[in-house]
Amino acid sequence: MKIRLLILSIAVFIGACSLTAAETPSLSVIDPNPEPQASTDPKPESTPDLTVPQPQPEPQASSEPEPAPVPEAKPGGRNEAISSYDDVKAFMAEMVKKGIDSKTLQNTFDKTRFDYKIIYLMNRPAEKARSWTWYYDAMVSKTRVGNGSLYLTEHKTALNKISTEYKVPANVIAAILGIETNYGKYVIKQTAVQGLATLAFEYPRRASYFRGELEQLFIQAKANGLDPLFYKGSYAGAIGLPQFMPSSMANYAKDGDGDGKVDIVTTHADAIASIANYLRMHGWRDGRHTVALVTPTKTLAANQFVKNICATKGKRTVKQLRELGVPLPEQYKDDEKAFLGKLDEDVDKGTYQVAVFFENACPIYRYNYSLKYVAAVALLAESYE
Numbered sequence: 072m073k074i075r076l077l078i079l080s081i082a083v084f085i086g087a088c089s090l091t092a093a094e095t096p097s098l099s100v101i102d103p104n105p106e107p108q109a110s111t112d113p114k115p116e117s118t119p120d121l122t123v124p125q126p127q128p129e130p131q132a133s134s135e136p137e138p139a140p141v142p143e144a145k146p147g148g149r150n151e152a153i154s155s156y157d158d159v160k161a162f163m164a165e166m167v168k169k170g171i172d173s174k175t176l177q178n179t180f181d182k183t184r185f186d187y188k189i190i191y192l193m194n195r196p197a198e199k200a201r202s203w204t205w206y207y208d209a210m211v212s213k214t215r216v217g218n219g220s221l222y223l224t225e226h227k228t229a230l231n232k233i234s235t236e237y238k239v240p241a242n243v244i245a246a247i248l249g250i251e252t253n254y255g256k257y258v259i260k261q262t263a264v265q266g267l268a269t270l271a272f273e274y275p276r277r278a279s280y281f282r283g284e285l286e287q288l289f290i291q292a293k294a295n296g297l298d299p300l301f302y303k304g305s306y307a308g309a310i311g312l313p314q315f316m317p318s319s320m321a322n323y324a325k326d327g328d329g330d331g332k333v334d335i336v337t338t339h340a341d342a343i344a345s346i347a348n349y350l351r352m353h354g355w356r357d358g359r360h361t362v363a364l365v366t367p368t369k370t371l372a373a374n375q376f377v378k379n380i381c382a383t384k385g386k387r388t389v390k391q392l393r394e395l396g397v398p399l400p401e402q403y404k405d406d407e408k409a410f411l412g413k414l415d416e417d418v419d420k421g422t423y424q425v426a427v428f429f430e431n432a433c434p435i436y437r438y439n440y441s442l443k444y445v446a447a448v449a450l451l452a453e454s455y456e
């Protein structure tokens with residue numbers, strides 16, 4: 072199982088490997104999506120339903136980062152350095168007007184080629200969602216729990232300081248990092264520019280969105296005195312340890328180590344502060360609960376469940392949930408607000424897992440619009456020693 076996951080994840084990730092019919096990967100969490108994660112604004116119509124994150128590979132033996140792979144040429148595609156194409160040149164001219172240095176733009180696009188595998192991944196129909204059991208086993212694996220406990224020790228100083236400042240628990244921040252990039256052990260090789268440029272210029276359906284993100288990446292790079300190619304990202308441009316889209320970086324990323332730069336690619340303290348700030352800005356409040364898995368004592372109708380746990384519709388009190396036949400331990404107070412959600416769609420078989428999502432579940436949902444993701448983050452956070 073582990074080996075298969077590893078194969079799947081490696082294939083998924085940024086197209087480091089070529090895709091084969093036998094191992095066609097699922098799309099990973101690190102993608103934009105209908106409701107992009109960490110912050111891209113939700114786009115209802117967009118891409119296939121990619122809301123279920125796929126696990127990242129378990130950490131591998133200390134591997135030196137390798138050079139970013141050069142994408143395979145596509146017959147009939149635009150396979151040269153992208154600075155040679157008129158639409159890219161026009162974009163560069165616009166960016167110069169917005170204050171980005173022309174040499175920086177030229178250098179960046181001279182070194183970038185479109186990766187058509189990304190278009191293939193974006194156009195694949197959504198595959199059937201994995202079961203909650205499968206997802207839980209992958210996301211809250213023993214290895215990931217163990218690595219998280221080590222991470223909490225290793226980054227204790229930054230985590231404690233930032234956790235106190237933002238009033239967001241260290242274990243929740245670590246759990247998000249654990250699921251996004253295996254606590255940074257997953258080394259991303261591809262530049263964010265490559266993914267963003269491919270989607271900005273070769274994916275008409277969402278070109279304007281990705282063009283905006285590409286623009287923001289240059290702005291962020293300039294603001295932080297960094298080379299745009301420094302930013303490593305998923306095939307859809309989600310950057311660094313916490314997998315923020317550039318617009319999220321602009322709005323929520325923070326300098327956690329106080330060196331005056333926001334670097335969420337290599338600086339853990341910055342990634343930690345950025346996640347903490349993101350959760351805080353999306354409504355995380357001290358003392359509220361996140362998620363509880365429950366076994367209802369009565370059959371619940373389909374319309375008792377909600378999909379959007381940040382909405383007003385479907386919000387209930389714990390007292391009302393108890394009256395519905397949802398048992399919750401005493402630690403949950405009658406007047407706490409919560410939603411009822413199910414973690415599997417297979418209601419017919421009656422095997423689905425029910426979860427209660429409390430008010431601190433919403434900020435995690437804003438990070439990645441998937442109930443499974445929210446539950447996995449909450450449960451992983453509770454599993455550390």
Ligand SMILES: [Ca+2]
Nearest residue numbers: 326328330332
């Ligand atoms: Ca910093």
